[in-house]
Amino acid sequence: MRNNNILQRIVFIVLFSLIPLSLALSCTSFIVHPEGSTIAVTGRSYDYHVESAFNTHIYEPGEVISSIEKSVSGKVMHRFITVNNVIGDAEIAFEGMNAAGISISGNLADASYPSGKKGPVLSTDDIIRYVLAHAGSIDEVAQLFSDMNVSSKWNYHYVIFDQNGNSLVVEFKDNEACLFKNMTSILTNNPDLEFQLNNLKIYANLHNFNAHDVSAETGNQFHGTGMHGLPGDWMAPSRFVRGTELLKNCSEYVTSSDEAVVLAAKILDSISLIKGIDLGNSKDGAPIYTQIQVIKDLVNHILYIKEYDDFEWKIIKF
Numbered sequence: 001m002r003n004n005n006i007l008q009r010i011v012f013i014v015l016f017s018l019i020p021l022s023l024a025l026s027c028t029s030f031i032v033h034p035e036g037s038t039i040a041v042t043g044r045s046y047d048y049h050v051e052s053a054f055n056t057h058i059y060e061p062g063e064v065i066s067s068i069e070k071s072v073s074g075k076v077m078h079r080f081i082t083v084n085n086v087i088g089d090a091e092i093a094f095e096g097m098n099a100a101g102i103s104i105s106g107n108l109a110d111a112s113y114p115s116g117k118k119g120p121v122l123s124t125d126d127i128i129r130y131v132l133a134h135a136g137s138i139d140e141v142a143q144l145f146s147d148m149n150v151s152s153k154w155n156y157h158y159v160i161f162d163q164n165g166n167s168l169v170v171e172f173k174d175n176e177a178c179l180f181k182n183m184t185s186i187l188t189n190n191p192d193l194e195f196q197l198n199n200l201k202i203y204a205n206l207h208n209f210n211a212h213d214v215s216a217e218t219g220n221q222f223h224g225t226g227m228h229g230l231p232g233d234w235m236a237p238s239r240f241v242r243g244t245e246l247l248k249n250c251s252e253y254v255t256s257s258d259e260a261v262v263l264a265a266k267i268l269d270s271i272s273l274i275k276g277i278d279l280g281n282s283k284d285g286a287p288i289y290t291q292i293q294v295i296k297d298l299v300n301h302i303l304y305i306k307e308y309d310d311f312e313w314k315i316i317k318f
Contacts, residue, residue: 027188028045028187028239029042030186030187031167031185032247034251034254034260035251035252038299039254040101040163040165040260040298041297042097042298043265043294045272045293046095046291046292046293047273048288052085052291053086054086054305055086056084056303056316057082057084057091058080058081059076061076061077062076065129067122067125067130069123071121075133077136078098078136080096080133082128082132093128093129096128098135100136100162101164101299102131102132102141102160102162103296103298105158106124106158107156107159107187107188108156109155110190111157113151114149114172114175114177115150115151119147121149122148122152123150123151123152138167141160141168142168145177146177148177157169157192167184168181171192183197184196186247188236188240191237200241206227208227230245246270247267251263257297257299260297272293273288277289291307302316303316304316
């Protein structure tokens with residue numbers, strides 16, 4: 001078994017080294033949903049090397065919205081709010097939720113986009129708003145992605161959560177939208193979801209306890225050995241594993257939405273990049289760091305935002 005684990009790690013290192021790092025943009029998105037509860041709180045980090053400005057925008061039912069290129073327009077069916085990267089006069093939505101309890105996050109990843117479908121042609125700059133405006137359920141989100149065409153210079157995959165804790169991951173392979181329902185409660189970046197889930201098996205023997213933490217003979221205490229071996233770097237597979245284990249082991253202590261928000265904030269801190277920890281592929285590179293953290297309470301419709309220099313969360317009761 002030990003040799004198999006070593007071999008898996010070697011394969012992982014070789015494969016990951018072949019992934020093109022064309023853009024210094026990374027993200028982690030997840031949901032806190034204790035089993036059997038009515039709690040649904042999502043968290044999301046946004047890591048980038050270009051200094052960015054952010055805002056939020058609320059869209060009302062009946063309002064007409066258009067795509068960035070003005071080629072597609074339609075009426076909003078569900079009230080929704082987006083978190084946007086502000087570029088000039090444009091607001092590029094990368095995150096949001098609607099009044100039906102649907103959450104969507106776009107994370108940078110390899111993509112081969114579809115064309116020739118019966119739906120509209122959209123840019124990745126448009127997809128967040130399009131989905132939130134029209135989808136009232138996970139199934140409706142899946143149908144929208146199955147029908148849409150995508151033409152964009154930016155490559156993304158998406159994770160969607162609903163207020164019942166369901167999830168949907170959408171990846172684009174061989175010019176098709178590939179849909180994965182309830183496979184995971186977290187999504188990072190490349191490699192794809194199949195790789196991430198297989199890599200997770202390497203850590204199947206992690207435990208959050210150690211019977212020898214406290215020595216009865218000496219009184220010495222060695223707390224902190226729970227989860228020994230959990231990856232601590234900020235590569236996408238490591239963030240995927242770390243976030244998965246934190247959600248699995250900590251969610252059982254959450255009994256309210258407020259406690260879920262606290263847990264989401266602590267998980268975000270554990271997977272967020274501090275300025276200076278990553279300079280990309282050059283010692284003179286611009287720092288890649290977590291510029292904004294976002295938490296969404298899908299049941300109570302509350303949005304929490306904290307930018308890098310903020311001490312407190314900004315709260316929008318949507």
